[in-house]
Each structure stands twice: as structure tokens, then as C-alpha cells.
Amino acid sequence: MKNIWNKISFIGLDGFKQNEAIYSYRETILLNRITAVIVLVVLVYLPIEVIFNSWELVGFILIELVILSLTLVWNKLKWFQFAKHYFLVLTLFILIPMVLLIPKGAGNEYFLIPASIGGVLFYKEKWKSILFFIITIILFFSLIHLREFVEPLLVVPEEKLNFFNKIFIAMSFIMVFIIIWYFKLSNEEYEKLIQLKNKQLNEINEEVTQQKDEINKQNKIVQEKNKEITDSIIYAKRIQNAILPPDKRIREHLLDSFILYIPKDIIAGDFYWMESISVIANEEQPVPKSRKVKQSANNEKIASSESLRSQNRKGAILFAAADCTGHGVPGAMVSVVCNNALNRCVREYGITEPGKILDKTREIVVQEFEKSDEDVKDGMDIALCSLQLSESYSTLKYAGANNPLWIINPNRKSWPENSLPFGEGWDGTEIKATKQPIGKIDNPTPFTTHNIELQKGDTIYIFTDGFQDQFGGEKGKKYRPLQLKEKLLAIQNEPLDVQKTILEKEFENWKGDLEQVDDVCIIGVRI
Secondary structure, three states, X not given: OHHHHHHHHOOOOOOOOHHHOHHHXXXXXXXXHHHHHHHHHHHHHHHHHHHOOOHHHHHHHHXXXXXXXXXXXXXXXXXXXXXXXXXXXXXXXXXXXHHHHOOOOOOHHHHHHHHOOHHHHHOOOHXXXXXXXXXXXXXXXXXXXXOOOOOOOOOOOHHHHHHHHHHHHHHHHHHHXXXXXXXXXXXXXXXXXXXXXXXXXXXXXXXXXXXXHHHHHHHHHHHHHHHXXXXXXXXXXXXXXXXXXXXXXXXXXXXXEEEEEEOOOOOOOEEEEEEEEEOOOOOOOOOOOEEEOOOOXXXXXXXXXXXXXXXXXXXXEEEEEEEEOOOHHHHHHHHHHHHHHHHHHHHOOOOOOHHHHHHXXXXXHHHHHHOOOOOOOOOEEEEEEEEEEOOOOEEEEEEEEEOOEEEEOOOOOEEEOOOEEEOOOXXXXXXXXXXXXXXXXXXXXXXXXXXXXXXOOOEEEEEOOOOOOOEEOOOOEEOOHHHHHHHHHHOOOOOHHHHHHHHHHHHHHHHOOOOOOOOEEEXXXXX
16 A cells, blocks of 8 residues: 555655655645545545435546646656646535535535645745735635525425535534645655754764864874975085085176076975186186187186186186986985085095096995995086186186086177077177086996187076076076077177176076976076
């Protein structure tokens, strides 16, 4: 019996998603059940009519049952809205034919009492429920008044009318009771369901709270670890800064210079290096040949400030811009190894020629990394210069591992042989580096040392690749070496401290909101 009741209740709801329209879901179940109850009550009543030999009413009631049962058919076809309106209209007007059949006093108009509740059951809008109730009341009194003017088709004895009157009143109350009882049971069912859902929700909330507490605990641990790591990195930055030459020392040896240093992270893989070395005072320095580029003219020997000459008359200044593998912590660790190797070359082995320094640096770096069980191929690219100024001549020795040297001087008449002039008026030139890094490679070759005779107004630039590799601009492309050359040519008449500021702003404007891709290091020295 329960299975049959459930099948009737859920007619038309196969494949229906309750969570998408819960009101329509419950409304359809209620309509199916009320229709089934009415049909059942009427079927129970039919034998009474048979007992009284009211076959005309039996036939009429059977027709009404078929018409009423169509409500279930409409729901089966999933015409839910049509089924609802069909049922409500039918309950109102199905009694009108009975007025024409049964005389006054039968009480069949009392069926409108339970029917008046239909608006409350099936309409969400209050005004529709009230309107339906008003129409039902008007129809109720209209039927009573209509009996005064309509002659019934059936003649029913007085005692039979009294019996029917009691039966119809009882059935009306029974239907009202069933509806109220159904809602009471439904409310209890939904209260239990709500309690169950609340219990499940509370369990979920407790679980979420526990997970939240665990997440907060883990977040706190992560924050503490991050702080420890950040503090360690900041301390490592202090150590890295300690191995970089201080500004005061740079100013002592390179009076007119700048260093643009922009690490990608707190610590960097790029670093700049400087070392002062002694040379034999009366050593004969070879004067390298120069080739004419613009027109033949006698080269002008450098005439730099007397203070700088007096400081470096018997010595030379080594300075370099280096780019170690990676950036951040890994790059910084490699930079310590490479910085130490450069220091050992000069201080321990007494090497002063840039090319030989790079050869020895490579040997030391490879030896250090070979101590590991793993195959470490980290290393660095570098541009290394040795600058010597004297009263009679000024020379620059340069060697590079992948990183070139640029010299710019709009007043130059010629550039060294084997260099690559650039600019509209050949205002600058590039000295190519040896195409190999400092590190473990197959078939390494010695690094070449280039000797360059300097002239007054020459500006030396060495750098890593972080500036020209930065993505940015309107199209998000790389800055490119050619663009950096053009920028340096454009600001050549500016003092070097102003050039540094201009380059710094140029980098920030080009980068915009994009992430910095690498460390940046540019060194400029003017003669």
C-alpha cells in the first residue's frame, strides 16, 4: 500500500531536480495526493448512492471522477502549471451541474469549504490565495441562491435529502481534516528533515572549524618559517653587501663613475667587483694600434684629473660586472664562490691580466664544484676591466666571458681595431667577449685580453644582461641591447650620476607592472 501511495505521490517527478525548484516539487506531490484522496473518498461514497438506487448520480459522479483524475495525467505529462489551474477551476465549477440534479437541502455546496483552501495550498502569491478564497465564497452563496430558481432534475425524498446533507457535511469536514492532518505530518516531516540537515550542517561546521583551526595553525607555522627564511635572506644580504666594494672605495679609485645595481630578489646572482693592484712604476706599457674610422687624426692622450693620476700612477684598478647562474638564493651562493675565486686570483696568485684572471677563475670555480657528488655546471658571465692611468698614457685591458665592453665618446676620431663601432656617427664601439662562460664546459679556450688606448671623454660601460632582457613596454617585449645602446648615446652629455638616475627610471618605466626577470648591474666609468 505504501509503495502504491508513493508512486501516486511522485507521478511526473521522475528526473525532477528537487534542489532546483523545491516549491514546485512539493506542490506537485501535494496535488497528486489531494487528487488521489478525493477520488478515494468519492469511490467510498459511491456504494451509498447505489444503495439508494441513485443511478443517475452514480453515472454523473463517475464522469466527474474521470475528469478529476485527468489532473494526474497532466502531471504525468509534466504540465505542472496547467494541472494546478485545471484542478482548482474544476473543484469550483464541478458542483454547478449537481445543483441542476439534486434538490435543495442535499448540502453538496458544502464541498466548497475544503475547496476554498486550494488557493492557500497552491499559490505562493498572497493576492492569488485571497482572490481564490473570495471567488469560492461568492460561488458558495451563489449556488445556495441559485437553488431558489432552478428546478432539480431528480426528485429525492425528504428523508434521503437529510441523509445526503449529513453525508456531504461529514465528507467536507473529513476533507478539511485530511488536509490539515497532511500538513501537520508534512511539517513534522520537514522539521525532522530540517533537524537532520541542521545536525549535518553543525557537523560540517565543526569539521570546517577544525580544518580552519588546522589551517590557521599551519599558516602560523608557515608565517614563522617565512619570517625565519626572510630574516636569514636579509642577513645573507648583509653578508653579500659586505663582499661588494663599498661606495667610498669606488669613489676613491673611480672618481667619475656610477653603478646601477637592481637585484631581482633580496639577494642577487649579479655582483660587481673591484680590486686595486700594484704594477712596476717604470714598466713599459705597449701602446696598441688604433684604426681610423671617421678621419685620420692624431689620437689625443687622456688628460684626467691629477688626483686620480696620483692615486693610480703606480697601480691599476680591476673592476667587473658579473652575472652568476640564477638569481635569489641559488645565484647568491654561486656569486660567493665566483667572487672568492676572483679575489684568490689577484691576492693569492698575483695575476693582474684580465684574460689570465678569468682563466684561473674558471679553474678555481670548476675545482670547487667538482667537490660535489653531483654534476654542477653553474658558473658566471663576466666583463672584467683593468684600468691604468698615468701621465704619459692611459690604457684599459678587458676580457669578457659572454659579456661585452662598450665605449662611447662622440668626440672620438677613431676606434681600436677589431672593435665594432655603433651609433649614427660611430659615437661608440663594442669589444666582443669570448663566447664561453666561467664554469665547466666542453673544450674550453683561453680568454682573450683586449688592450685599448683610452682618450679623454671616453665612457666605459660593462653590464650583465638583466636590463636588456627585461620584458615591458607597450607590447611586453624585451628591451634589447640595441635599445640600450641608443639610450646611452642619447644621454651621453649628462653627468654619470644623472645617467644612473635616467637609466633607473627607464628600467622602471619599461618594466611597468610586469615582474622583474633578472638581476640588473651596469657600471659606467668616464675618463
